[in-house]
Amino acid sequence: MSLPANRTIDCADAAGPTITYSADGASASTQIDVLTYNIEGLPFPARNNRPPYLREIGRRLEALREQGHAPDIIVLQEVFSPAASSAVEAMGYPSLVSGPGIRTRQSPNQQGSLPGRRRILKGEIRPNLTNSGLVIATSYPVVSSDSVAYARGSCAGFDCLSNKGALFAEIAIPGVPGAIDLYTTHMQSQGSSRVPVERHSEAHRRQAQELSDFAKSTGNLSYPTIMAGDFNLRNSDVRYYAFERRFPLQNVHRFCTERPDECDVRQDWEHADQWRREQNLQLFLPGQFVSVRPIRAQGMFDGGPGGPVLSDHVGFRVTYELTWATRDAPPPVCPIGAAVRGDRDESVQVGRTESTSPGAVGI
Secondary structure, eight states, X not given: OOOOOOBOOOGGGOOOOEEEEOTTSSEEEEEEEEEXXXXXXXXXXXXXSOHHHHHHHHHHHHHHHHHTOSOSEEEEEEEOSHHHHHHHHHHOOSEEEEOOOTTOOOOOXXXXXXXXXXXXXXXXXXXXXXXXXXXXXXXXXXXXXEEEEOOTTSOOGGGGGBOOEEEEEEEOOTTSBBOEEEEEEXXXXXXXGOSOHHHHHHHHHHHHHHHHHHHHHHOXXXXXXXXXXXXXXXXXXXXXXXXXXXXXXXXXXXXXHHOTTTOEEESOOOSTTGXXXXXXXXXXXXXXXXXXXXXXXXXXSSSBTTBOOOSSSOEEEEEEEEEEETTTSOOBSSOOOOOOOOSSSOEEEOOOOOTTSOOOOOO
């Protein structure tokens, strides 16, 4: 079972978002939106009759792209089956990166055995039977990408059947200084792993440390960072606080709950601490020159206005505002072509760059 092949659109062919300048031209801002979605792309016999639902996911996102209403960036989990890969291709995004694959080498286990005994009948076997299921799809150029498989000894139970890990993409948004760093992961499950809590909790702790190390080795702190995926933290204080200690990023659910005047929540959040009740999360960190903050959070494929339920997870879509000082900011990785700026506080639609602009390089 293979993941979709990597590809990227060139800067010269990429249309960008609307950029708004202040009246004096000293600052600028734009918006991007990011969807994280576990599409439940498990093959038979793990799941029955998934292909029709996966085709519908692909069809709906393709239609949204044609209408100009699709997310700018999608991070996907559980893209395991051929039907799941076909659904990703059907979405029509010009840039895709994926990994780790089924053959991506895992680091050696340097932390010893997990608590308890090995459960071969619960999936703790070698080799893996499938890939990581991770894909990033975007309308923008991917400058670089990387992935890492979690180490041997960092999985428990049925999770060991897939080559779980993390995926990174540096994405250039035309007209925005520098780039943004984007990460996705699908971490160790809890009860569905079918092993004792002390075993799957330790596996999750190890994965959190490896994800932190991967982010430190690949990220650029001068760029804004967004991390989105299926973190499997729901209702586990042990997991949540152990994860939080390793990551200085802000949680979108928490930010929007604590600052309702700054973030438009279009989703029913039942609890005051909703950030501890969710599997699917988005985290963010401003960069040195470009700031980032969520201004809208909503569900997708949740049975409401965002579409019917088509997976055992719902999508979580966040609109971010990016802002920067025009004088101090570095040049964009993807510069914009000629655009007409208004006299006052006007918006500029970033179209195609001139053909002399550098394309995105090596995925």
